[in-house]
């Protein structure tokens with residue numbers, strides 16, 4: 354997608370989004386230019402029909418420099434202008450401190466800042482937690498570092514959003530990501546946290562190859578789940594340590610950070626549910642009665 358071109362719907366483009374994908378009104382696959390128009394207008398109708406934003410709101414766009422959030426930043430700024438949403442948009446990036454990876458993609462975000470004229474705020478793990486991911490990997494190795502990365506990123510986005518005083522945060526999570534989360538939540542209920550993560554992604558890709566709509570069907574199934582009225586739901590509160598969102602006394606980020614700072618980084622990893630099982634719980638988790646803050650998968 355050419356990022357700076359302001360694309361206005363063209364008179365000849367009559368394509369629309371259907372359940373079977375993007376088609377022209379004579380049900381032929383659409384060309385590139387009309388695809389862009391249909392794609393953007395489909396997003397516009399989702400925004401309008403679901404009343405996602407109100408005029409005057411401040412919105413942060415989680416900008417990783419990857420393809421999904423780059424498209425999100427482009428489409429949000431374009432639709433805001435085209436349809437006069439009246440939103441104040443910002444780019445929010447988390448620098449995890451991964452040499453050769455995030456430093457490169459942050460360069461893309463800096464280009465987006467200029468191309469779309471959106472103010473950029475970068476928050477770093479080093480500033481927020483005192484550790485870069487490179488330093489964490491040195492301590493814990495390659496096996497469990499994704500837990501730190503995902504949990505810290507989720508909270509870093511909250512913290513960045515608070516610094517920017519935004520009303521909402523938009524992320525570029527796509528249908529594959531949501532379908533994967535639905536499957537993982539089922540597998541976690543049956544097996545254990547983090548089990549089958551790689552399998553779930555591969556399985557979704559295999560299904561998509563056979564039948565692209567399978568992704569949307571999995572999402573629909575997830576939306577249709579009903580939680581038994583007898584199930585006790587976690588209550589949203591704040592972490593007693595850092596003050597950020599948590600359903601437990603300490604949020605997962607503080608549990609992990611505590612382990613890191615004590616030189617025992619594995620303490621906070623793994624299933625922290627069932628705190629009463631002595632054989633399963635490291636001391637730190639028992640002491641602070643920690644349970645997971647929720648699914649923190651990005």
Ligand SMILES: Nc1ncnc2c1ncn2[C@@H]1O[C@H](COP(=O)(O)OP(=O)(O)OP(=O)(O)O)[C@@H](O)[C@H]1O
Pocket residue numbers: 414415416417418419420421422423445446447448449506523524525526527530651
């Ligand atoms: N370092 C980051 N800084 C800001 N936002 C992020 C960061 N990492 C992820 N996000 C947000 O979470 C979304 C999903 O991230 P994920 O890691 O699953 O990458 P992805 O699906 O490949 O998306 P992208 O192509 O945008 O990187 C991103 O689109 C972005 O909005």
